[in-house]
Amino acid sequence: MSVAHPLAQAVLGLALLGHVVRLLAAAVNDGKPTPTPSQLQPAPATLAWPGSATGGGVLPGGDIGGDAQLDESFSVRFCHRDHAGALVIVYYYAALDLDDLTTVYVERQTELLACSDPDDPGGTEVWSDDRYATVARGFASVEAATAAARRAAEAHLVCDEVWSGRPPWESEEEGNS
DSSP, X not given: OOSHHHHHHHHHHHHHHHHHHHHHHHHHTTTOOOOOGGGOOOOOTTSSSOSBTTSSSOEEOOSOSXXXXXXXXXXXXXXXXXXXXXXXXXXXXXXXXXXXXXXXXXXXXXXXXXXXXXXXTTTTEEEEEEEEEEEEEEESSHHHHHHHHHHXXXXXXXXXXXXXXXXXTSXXXXXXX
């Protein structure tokens, strides 16, 4: 047997792996292209949600996914520029499709939260609302989905939520008085 045959198989395998990684990255980024390092710049100061409330980075997210959550979750927090008690917390975790117990996927939970102390949002919560979205499906293992969830949280650099930072019963005019 020649050396060329196994070498050609290895090259084809690496090419296939590269395509799989690109597809996974596209799925994790909701179909948006993966940003280059030069595109990963801090958010401009004019954004309502200028950056992480905790100084940056991914934090443990805890057990927030209910019965579907399979492993640890990862969270990224953003504070509103003008409303100190307004947070957007985005969680990513491996989940099990409870209607099809063979399907493992990554779920994103976005929590809009108004609280009186951003250092203790759960203990001082005044109002919150959650949104859920499937990020990617069809993982072969919980470990693979958990790794993808962590990568998704690490890539979540900018908060683009459209929310004033106020509970629904509080109008903008009330907050300006």
